[in-house]
Amino acid sequence: MSTHAPSKANILWFLPTHGDGHYLGSSVGGREVNFNYLRQIAQAADQLGYFGVLLPTGRSCEDSWVVASTIAPWTERLRYLVAVRPGLQSPSVAARMTATLDRVSNGRLLINVVTGGDPVENKGDGIFLNHDERYEVTREFLNVYSDLLAGKTVNVEGKHIRIEDGRLLFAPVQSPRPPLYFGGSSDAGIDVAVDTVDKYLTWGEPPAQVADKVARVKAAAVARGRKPSFGIRLHVIVRETSEEAWRAADDLIKHVTDETVASAQKIFARMDSVGQQRMLQLHGGRRDQLEISPNLWAGVGLVRGGAGTALVGDPQTVAARIREYQDVGIDTFIMSGYPHLEEAYRFAELVFPLLSLEQPGNVTPIRVNTGPFGETIGNDYRPQKQAAQS
Secondary structure, three states: OOOOOOOOEEEEEEOOOOOEEOOOOOOOOEEOOOHHHHHHHHHHHHHHOOOEEEOOOOOOOOOHHHHHHHHHHHOOOOEEEEEEOEOOEOHHHHHHHHHHHHHHOOOOEEEEEOOOOOHHHHHHOOOOOOHHHHHHHHHHHHHHHHHHHOOOOEEEEOOOOEEEEEOOOOOOOOOOOOOEEEEOOOHHHHHHHHHHOOEEEEEOOOHHHHHHHHHHHHHHHHHOOOOOEEEEEEEEEEOOOHHHHHHHHHHHOOOOOHHHHHHHHHHHHOOOOHHHHHHHHHHOOOHHHOEEEOOEEOHHHHOOOOOOOEEEEOHHHHHHHHHHHHHOOEEEEEEEOOOHHHHHHHHHHHHHHHOOEOOOOOOOOOOOOEOOOOOEOOOOOOOOOOOOOO
C-alpha cells in the first residue's frame, strides 16, 4: 500500500511529571520537578513554537489533569495532551472533565487514550481485567465518551459499561470533541483504534517497522471507511556535531549499572503491553547493541519504560531521520530530552529551522547586533524617534 508523506510536521514536547535530570537510572544530577519547573518547560515550549506537550500518566507521575489545568493559563498557544483511562474513569465523568478543560484552555486540549499495560499497577488502581478485556472496556468507553462530547444523550448497557440518560450540559470548544490520540500495537489495540480514534501513535521503532505498522493500521481503517493520521513518540539527543551527540548519549547512561538495567528489565517483562515488548526486543537489555537503526539509539529503554529510543546526531542528521518517518506517513512527533528545559531549547533552535512545521515557530535567525561593550543585544527592535510636539 502506498503511503502519502505529510508535507508538514507537528512537533510536541514532554512535561516530565515523573522527574527530570541529567542522567538516567541515577539520582546524580536529579532535578526537583515542581509547579514552577513544569511551568518553565511549558512556557519555553509555547514560546519556541511547539504544537503541544504530552503529560504522562500512572502512579509514578503527578496527575496529568491537575498539572495541565494549572499550567495552561500560563501559556497562549500550547496544547496539552492529557490521558483518559478507560476502566479507571467513568466515561461520563471523563467527558465532563474533558469539556471543562477544553473550555478553560480555549480549545487547547488533546486526549491520549491509555489502557494501561502493567498488571501490577493496574491491580493497585483496582483493575483486574486481562489485556483483551481492557480493550473491550476501551471500545465501550470511547463510544459513550465520544457521543457525550458530541452532544448526544446516551443510554447503553454493554458488557462492561452501563449508562442511563447520560448527557453533557456544557460542550467542549472543539467540535465534536478534542482529538483522540491512541497507541496500541496488539491486534486488540489496533482493532479499537481504527474504529474510534483520530491519531494512531507508535513508539520509536526503526522506520521500516514503523512503515509496516502504519500500513497495517491504515489498511484496517480504510476497510472500515476511516482515515486516521499517525504520530510517533521519541527522545532526541542533538548537538552541533554528531560526535558531540553520541558523547551526550553515552553520558546520559554513564551512571546506569548492570543491576539497575536488570531490575528495570524485570519490571518491563511483566507487562502485557505488546508495544513495550517490542521496545525490549530492540536492544534485549544489552549495552553493545544500542544503535538499532542509523542514528536511532535504544539506550533510554535500558531503564525507562514506554518510549525507549532516541534520535542521535547533528541537526541535519536528526532532521533527515524525522523526514524518513514522514515519508512512511508520520505527521506528529512527540519528542523529549534530558533535562527537558534545556533540550526543549536545543532541539527547537537547532532542528526546527530545518523542518517544515504546521505550527508557527518562534526560532528565527539572529542578526549580529552588538551593544556598546560587544555583547549581542537580545532583539533588533529600536524605538523610533518621535517628532517633538509643539
